[in-house]
Amino acid sequence: MASKTININLKIWRQKNANSKGSMETYKLDNVSTDSSFLEMLDQLNEQLVNERQEPIAFDHDCREGICGMCSLYINGEAHGPDRAITTCQLHMRKFKDGETIYVEPWRAKAFPVIKDLVVDRSAFDRIQQAGGFVSVNTSGRTMDANAIPIGKAEADKAFEAATCIGCGACVASCVNASAMLFVSAKVSQLALLPQGQVEAHQRVLNMVKQMDEEGFGNCTNTGACAVECPKEISLENIARMNREYFRAMVTAE
Amino acid sequence: MSKSGIFTSSLAKKYWMALTGLFLITFLVGHLLGNLQLITKTGEEGRRAFNEYAYFMGHNIFIKILAYLTYFSILAHAIIGLYLAVQNKKARPKNYAYNKPSANSSTASRNMAILGTLILIFICTHMANFWYKQKVAETVPLHILHKEITEQQQNPMTGQLMEQKIGINYVLTTKGDYMPKSYTDPNTGKDVELMDVKEGTHLYDKKAELQVGEGYRDLHTVVMNFFGQSQQGQPTNDLALWAVILYVISMFVLMFHLWHGFASSFQSLGLNHIRYNGFINILGKIFSIVVPLLFAIIPVMIYLNR
Numbered sequence: 001m002a003s004k005t006i007n008i009n010l011k012i013w014r015q016k017n018a019n020s021k022g023s024m025e026t027y028k029l030d031n032v033s034t035d036s037s038f039l040e041m042l043d044q045l046n047e048q049l050v051n052e053r054q055e056p057i058a059f060d061h062d063c064r065e066g067i068c069g070m071c072s073l074y075i076n077g078e079a080h081g082p083d084r085a086i087t088t089c090q091l092h093m094r095k096f097k098d099g100e101t102i103y104v105e106p107w108r109a110k111a112f113p114v115i116k117d118l119v120v121d122r123s124a125f126d127r128i129q130q131a132g133g134f135v136s137v138n139t140s141g142r143t144m145d146a147n148a149i150p151i152g153k154a155e156a157d158k159a160f161e162a163a164t165c166i167g168c169g170a171c172v173a174s175c176v177n178a179s180a181m182l183f184v185s186a187k188v189s190q191l192a193l194l195p196q197g198q199v200e201a202h203q204r205v206l207n208m209v210k211q212m213d214e215e216g217f218g219n220c221t222n223t224g225a226c227a228v229e230c231p232k233e234i235s236l237e238n239i240a241r242m243n244r245e246y247f248r249a250m251v252t253a254e
Numbered sequence: 255m256s257k258s259g260i261f262t263s264s265l266a267k268k269y270w271m272a273l274t275g276l277f278l279i280t281f282l283v284g285h286l287l288g289n290l291q292l293i294t295k296t297g298e299e300g301r302r303a304f305n306e307y308a309y310f311m312g313h314n315i316f317i318k319i320l321a322y323l324t325y326f327s328i329l330a331h332a333i334i335g336l337y338l339a340v341q342n343k344k345a346r347p348k349n350y351a352y353n354k355p356s357a358n359s360s361t362a363s364r365n366m367a368i369l370g371t372l373i374l375i376f377i378c379t380h381m382a383n384f385w386y387k388q389k390v391a392e393t394v395p396l397h398i399l400h401k402e403i404t405e406q407q408q409n410p411m412t413g414q415l416m417e418q419k420i421g422i423n424y425v426l427t428t429k430g431d432y433m434p435k436s437y438t439d440p441n442t443g444k445d446v447e448l449m450d451v452k453e454g455t456h457l458y459d460k461k462a463e464l465q466v467g468e469g470y471r472d473l474h475t476v477v478m479n480f481f482g483q484s485q486q487g488q489p490t491n492d493l494a495l496w497a498v499i500l501y502v503i504s505m506f507v508l509m510f511h512l513w514h515g516f517a518s519s520f521q522s523l524g525l526n527h528i529r530y531n532g533f534i535n536i537l538g539k540i541f542s543i544v545v546p547l548l549f550a551i552i553p554v555m556i557y558l559n560r
Contacts, residue, residue, distance in 0.1 A: 011351070024351050077354025103352035110345050176355060176364045177342035181264075209265055218345030219264045219338045221366055222518040228358035240526030246265045247524060 004034045006098040010045065012057060013105045015114050018121075022114065024103075034094035038081060039064060039071060041093050042104075058117040064089040066231065069166025072173070073118060074105040079170035079229040087168060087231045107169050109178035111215040124215040125167050125183060131211035132204035133187045135196045149195050159193035162186045164232040171226035171234075177218030182226035184212050185242035186234045192245050202253035205245040270334050272522035274327040275515055281324050282545055290548065292477060293555045298399070301485075302426070304474040305397050308388070332374050339367035362514040369511040376504035383480060383497075388473055397426040397470035398486065426470045481556040490560070498557045505550040512542035 007030045015022030029045050036044070039061050046056035062070035071088040075081035081091040096102060104118065112120040137143060151159075163186075171182035188205050191197030197204070220239060227236045261267070288311065291304045311317050355364055362369065387393045407418050478485045481501075482494030491497060516538030520526070525534070 013351070074350055074353075077350065077352045078357050082357070105350055105352070108346050108348050108350055110347050174355075174358055176359070178345035179342070209263060213262075213264050216345060217264075218342035220268060220522075221338075221342070221363065222514070222521045223359035223363040225355065225358040225364075236521065237526050240521050240524045242524075243265060243268065243522060244524030246263075247269065250263075250266065 004094075005031045006034060006093065006096065006100075008032055008041075008093075008096060008099070009101040011101060011103045012118070013114075014057070014117055015106075016116065018113055018115055024105075032093050034092065036093050037064070037089055038073070038075065038091040038093065039089050058115075058119045060119050061089060066090045067166065069168040072107050072120065072168060072170070074103075074107060074173055076103050079107070079173040080168075080231055084228070085231060085233050087166075090231075107173035109169075109172050109217065111178070111180070111217050112169060112172060120169070122167070122169050124217070125169065125180070127215065128180070128184055128208050128211045129167075129187060132200065132207040133191070134200075135191055136199055137196075146196065151194060155193045158237075159190050162189035162193070162234065162238050165190075165230075165234050166232060168231060170229045170231060172217060174225040174229040175218065175220075176223055176225065177221055179220045179226075180212050180215070180217040181220040181239050181242070182230060182234055182236075184208055185238035188242045188245055189238040192241065201245065202249040205242060205249050206253060209242075209246055267334050267338055268522040270330060271338070272519035274331040274334075275519045277323065277327045278331060279512070279516065279519075279541070281320075281327070282549075284320075286545055286548055289552050292474070292552050301397070301472070301474040304477075305426070305470045305472055308473045309470050312389070328374075328377060332370065335367060335370050342367075360514060362510040363518070366511065366514060369507050372507045373504065373511055376500075376507070379500075380504075384473070384477065387476060388471060392471075394471040394473055394476050395486075395488075397472040397474075399426055478556055481553040483556050483560040494557060494560075498553045501553045502550045505546040508549075509542050509546040512546070513539065516541055 007028070010027040010029060011024045012027060013022060014025045027045060027049075029041070029048065032041050032044060039059070042057060042059055049056050060070050060072055062068045064071075066087045066089060069087070071080075073080065073088045075088065075091070080086060080088045081095065083091055083095060106112075106114050106118045107120045107122075109120075111124040112122055115121050165183060165186035167183060169183070172178050172180050188208060191204065192201055222236070222239075224236055227234060261270075288304075288307055291300065291307060294300075295303050311321075406415050408414070409416050472486065475486045475488055479488045479490045480494065481498055482490050484490045517535050520534050
């Protein structure tokens with residue numbers, strides 16, 4: 001099938017650095033292949049900007065296969081754009097019409113400050129993970145094979161589904177309250193569901209929630225926007241599990 | 255354990271919102287059943303049933319405990335809710351230039367704080383109109399009964415015996431030794447006679463602590479007059495139509511709040527399982543429509559039957 005090209009208008013957030021004010025700037029880009037991904041379209045725009053001796057637009061990207069969680073972008077009012085269960089690198093330009101104006105903005109949250117243009121600092125997620133998203137493993141040379149511990153199929157599947165979270169931050173970006181509960185609950189669940197995660201279960205959920213609160217994320221109001229926009233379709237069931245885990249830890253932890 | 259705090263952590267606040275919210279949902283059912291007496295029973299029977307019910311609600315110890323739990327729940331739900339709303343606003347200091355939240359969430363779910371604030375305003379006016387008059391200011395008149403008695407009189411012209419109707423006003427009181435000697439009707443300025451109430455017929459709960467000889471407050475008439483129905487010779491509310499309209503609008507707001515809040519409270523308490531999620535969701539949707547609708551019908555019916 002012959003590739004089609006479209007001409008588009010772009011309104012993109014430009015911000016010199018973390019301290020500058022920033023504003024929405026308008027760009028015109030012609031001859032965009034509908035087969036190109038959204039990031040390839042931005043590459044094309046950056047090439048045009050460089051040729052015009054302008055500063056290219058900074059945006060996060062890495063694997064471009066939808067598995068690293070590096071790309072972000074709030075496109076036309078939705079995290080990772082209008083499509084479902086994909087990251088921005090998997091969003092194709094065929095989803096847009098010829099002559100359309102596309103809004104591109106960084107994630108907006110107090111806990112995700114803008115570094116430059118469309119790049120935000122997501123290290124708050126790393127600090128939450130460091131607060132409890134780990135298990136103790138004997139590394140003295142007699143490490144037990146993980147597969148030697150029997151785990152029910154249903155639990156294993158749910159733990160795996162939770163573990164598919166790539167920490168991109170779309171949940172925070174989509175949430176009306178900029179809440180990080182879907183991310184934190186996925187990270188709590190993937191370990192809480194497995195026998196290996198039981199040793200630190202109480203401390204994990206208490207510490208990760210504490211860190212989440214300290215980072216300045218909002219509170220969950222169960223709108224469900226996070227689960228809809230999540231590229232990995234992490235379920236709200238995980239938030240309920242975190243609520244249970246936290247309650248248990250709150251009333252029983254030593 | 256690390257200091258999690260049952261008030262400070264984001265998750266603990268969710269538990270409080272859910273628990274107080276669920277308690278207020280059960281309160282709505284009780285309140286609705288009481289209110290429905292305003293339209294299911296008519297005439298003196300309806301007035302008496304409602305006023306006896308109001309008396310029971312004000313004097314039963316268990317109801318009193320529930321009442322204080324309700325006050326606490328309203329305050330806690332409102333204060334924590336507003337605090338959370340402020341925190342959530344702060345979590346996104348810069349908004350999107352272009353946002354399309356309708357793509358991923360319901361309007362009700364994103365506006366719980368605004369809906370809740372409107373409901374809080376409604377509760378304040380609602381309590382000022384009825385609760386304050388009944389409980390604090392005690393400006394609700396006593397329940398006055400009008401009884402027609404026929405008396406035989408001789409016509410001075412013809413000497414014939416004639417039946418003449420004489421109306422006598424009584425105050426409906428609870429049973430007791432002490433009876434107020436007299437009572438002046440605040441509306442007519444006339445003294446009225448008093449009567450006792452037969453044992454066993456006057457209260458639903460016979461174990462309730464009674465003030466001996468206390469008169470029943472005529473809350474029924476206050477409500478009827480407030481929503482435009484003239485009763486017991488009391489002046490009706492000039493703004494009755496507005497009262498009805500604002501009441502109905504408030505019930506719409508309540509409907510949206512419950513549309514999201516009912517099922518949301520279960521999620522906040524960690525109750526999310528494929529086995530009962532469907533049931534909770536459907537029950538929540540039915541509840542959020544039926545309960546506010548029944549509440550709203552009452553003042554509309556009162557107004558239309560004026």
